[in-house]
Amino acid sequence: MSLAELKAWMQPHLDRVEAVLSAGIQADSPARLGEAMRYAVLDGGKRLRPLLVLATAEAVGDAPQSPAALNAACAIELIHAYSLVHDDMPCMDNDVLRRGKPTVHVQFGEAQALLAGDALQTLAFEMLTSQDGSVPAAVQAACVALLARASGYQGMAGGQAIDLASVGLQLSEDQLRQMHRLKTGALLLCSVQMGVACVPDVAEGVRMALTRFGEALGLAFQVVDDVLDVTADSATLGKTAGKDVAADKPTYVALMGLEPAKAYADALAAEAMQALTDTELDEGRLAALRALTAMVVQRNN
Amino acid sequence: MSLAELKAWMQPHLDRVEAVLSAGIQADSPARLGEAMRYAVLDGGKRLRPLLVLATAEAVGDAPQSPAALNAACAIELIHAYSLVHDDMPCMDNDVLRRGKPTVHVQFGEAQALLAGDALQTLAFEMLTSQDGSVPAAVQAACVALLARASGYQGMAGGQAIDLASVGLQLSEDQLRQMHRLKTGALLLCSVQMGVACVPDVAEGVRMALTRFGEALGLAFQVVDDVLDVTADSATLGKTAGKDVAADKPTYVALMGLEPAKAYADALAAEAMQALTDTELDEGRLAALRALTAMVVQRNN
Numbered sequence: 001m002s003l004a005e006l007k008a009w010m011q012p013h014l015d016r017v018e019a020v021l022s023a024g025i026q027a028d029s030p031a032r033l034g035e036a037m038r039y040a041v042l043d044g045g046k047r048l049r050p051l052l053v054l055a056t057a058e059a060v061g062d063a064p065q066s067p068a069a070l071n072a073a074c075a076i077e078l079i080h081a082y083s084l085v086h087d088d089m090p091c092m093d094n095d096v097l098r099r100g101k102p103t104v105h106v107q108f109g110e111a112q113a114l115l116a117g118d119a120l121q122t123l124a125f126e127m128l129t130s131q132d133g134s135v136p137a138a139v140q141a142a143c144v145a146l147l148a149r150a151s152g153y154q155g156m157a158g159g160q161a162i163d164l165a166s167v168g169l170q171l172s173e174d175q176l177r178q179m180h181r182l183k184t185g186a187l188l189l190c191s192v193q194m195g196v197a198c199v200p201d202v203a204e205g206v207r208m209a210l211t212r213f214g215e216a217l218g219l220a221f222q223v224v225d226d227v228l229d230v231t232a233d234s235a236t237l238g239k240t241a242g243k244d245v246a247a248d249k250p251t252y253v254a255l256m257g258l259e260p261a262k263a264y265a266d267a268l269a270a271e272a273m274q275a276l277t278d279t280e281l282d283e284g285r286l287a288a289l290r291a292l293t294a295m296v297v298q299r300n301n
Numbered sequence: 302m303s304l305a306e307l308k309a310w311m312q313p314h315l316d317r318v319e320a321v322l323s324a325g326i327q328a329d330s331p332a333r334l335g336e337a338m339r340y341a342v343l344d345g346g347k348r349l350r351p352l353l354v355l356a357t358a359e360a361v362g363d364a365p366q367s368p369a370a371l372n373a374a375c376a377i378e379l380i381h382a383y384s385l386v387h388d389d390m391p392c393m394d395n396d397v398l399r400r401g402k403p404t405v406h407v408q409f410g411e412a413q414a415l416l417a418g419d420a421l422q423t424l425a426f427e428m429l430t431s432q433d434g435s436v437p438a439a440v441q442a443a444c445v446a447l448l449a450r451a452s453g454y455q456g457m458a459g460g461q462a463i464d465l466a467s468v469g470l471q472l473s474e475d476q477l478r479q480m481h482r483l484k485t486g487a488l489l490l491c492s493v494q495m496g497v498a499c500v501p502d503v504a505e506g507v508r509m510a511l512t513r514f515g516e517a518l519g520l521a522f523q524v525v526d527d528v529l530d531v532t533a534d535s536a537t538l539g540k541t542a543g544k545d546v547a548a549d550k551p552t553y554v555a556l557m558g559l560e561p562a563k564a565y566a567d568a569l570a571a572e573a574m575q576a577l578t579d580t581e582l583d584e585g586r587l588a589a590l591r592a593l594t595a596m597v598v599q600r601n602n
Binding site (some may be wrong): 025026032033034037091092110112116117118121126128129130131141142144145147149151152158159161162182 | 332390419430448463483
């Protein structure tokens with residue numbers, strides 16, 4: 001799949017995700033809280049996690065418009081968005097720029113940002129359990145379990161706690177990998193796992209190969225992030241460049257040097273591609289996942 | 302049910318809730334995050350919401366040891382605990398005392414408190430969807446949907462946003478009731494609703510009467526809270542007394558005066574008791590709910 005073909009595949013999916021997210025957060029809500037939530041989540045972001053959910057569900061299933069996958073795609077983006085809102089707050093990374101706009105606490109105040117992040121997390125679980133009968137309860141419960149585990153204290157939130165505790169420390173490569181496996185990797189892996197969970201009766205071998213795919217992709221994403229933090233400027237990134245270095249945070253670039261970090265990202269992408277081959281699914285089914293993997297490694301923001 | 306009988310009924314339930322909560326949060330977790338979460342949720346609190354879940358499930362069902370109800374009881378306490386951690390933070394109510402101890406951000410720092418609150422919320426949804434087969438998926442999904450809706454931007458979080466936006470304002474009684482219906486009432490009502498959702502085939506009339514019970518109890522709880530803020534001292538409350546008045550927040554006492562507010566709490570408790578009668582369930586089944594209602598109105602902290 002060429003980049004042009006990927007874009008053509010992506011666009012209707014992005015439109016559907018945006019429509020569901022927008023319909024799910026009413027601006028006319030108590031004390032402008034919905035407005036702050038919409039600001040945090042609409043019209044921005046690469047939507048990588050939703051696209052991974054949808055591409056995975058399409059790879060293993062036969063329902064390209066599956067409501068289960070669409071709900072899961074939106075839910076994981078809500079979790080991602082909540083984590084960014086809280087991560088940017090003064091007591092955490094204290095950042096003022098995100099997706100090219102002032103961060104939520106700059107725009108709406110700290111208290112409102114705290115509540116908006118809280119409510120975005122809640123909405124993720126509400127979205128996974130719509131009671132309209134369109135998604136079997138077993139799929140709903142499985143997705144909630146996966147998403148909660150991936151984003152909780154033994155997943156994303158735990159990774160952020162390690163991140164905070166690691167400022168100024170020398171981490172070994174193992175420690176750094178563990179931090180990123182939780183902080184970023186858990187949610188990317190979860191995107192793939194939820195895509196699988198939305199489809200009945202996926203063969204165990206396929207499921208395991210896709211898990212390895214999600215793990216490798218998640219780590220590749222973070223290594224590229226560390227590279228971009230040094231090589232890109234803030235305008236391109238849409239967020240403050242160089243902030244990891246400035247905050248004296250451990251990164252793959254600090255640990256390995258710039259060129260070896262780039263080479264490591266490429267090696268991880270190759271590992272992800274091999275895991276896709278190992279699923280033994282038709283290449284046509286895997287095309288979007290392969291193109292998304294290439295995009296993760298080649299992105300410049 | 303006398304107070305002594307209520308205590309005898311409560312104790313084994315409290316022990317089970319405490320055991321499940323404690324087992325669900327490992328202290329040995331990334332960067333002390335589990336420790337902060339345990340500090341926030343264990344060994345404290347009246348556990349009113351879990352007790353309401355369990356008492357309701359027992360009133361309408363025949364399985365006093367239902368794993369569904371126990372999970373739901375713990376989940377709603379985790380949501381309550383997360384809301385207190387975030388509510389106490391400097392950008393919100395800036396409180397230093399809770400349940401007679403320093404608040405989480407005082408003890409662990411603001412960033413860790415933010416993450417601990419986030420992860421407590423996540424854990425609530427993880428706990429509702431344990432994949433051990435003990436709870437039907439339909440019950441899991443229904444409880445997640447109820448809890449997410451009650452605690453999100455159109456529930457508890459929305460109520461907190463109104464609360465923040467109302468400092469120094471004169472609210473009408475309708476506006477004050479709407480704020481509390483969301484901020485405190487939604488979660489208390491949800492306790493009752495989850496208790497019902499854990500039991501199959503509850504008659505519609507019973508469900509509706511219990512909903513009215515939960516609504517009246519939720520409002521009674523908040524009116525009593527406003528009264529205690531003026532009449533109790535910090536040592537008895539285990540949190541800072543007089544802080545609503547100090548923060549110039551609208552309260553029922555400010556709106557009605559102290560004695561009328563007390564009388565209103567009593568009237569709401571009577572309404573809750575009548576709703577229990579309207580369920581037409583055996584009085585033996587309703588005894589714990591009646592005793593909990595009396596406890597809410599007569600409590601001194």
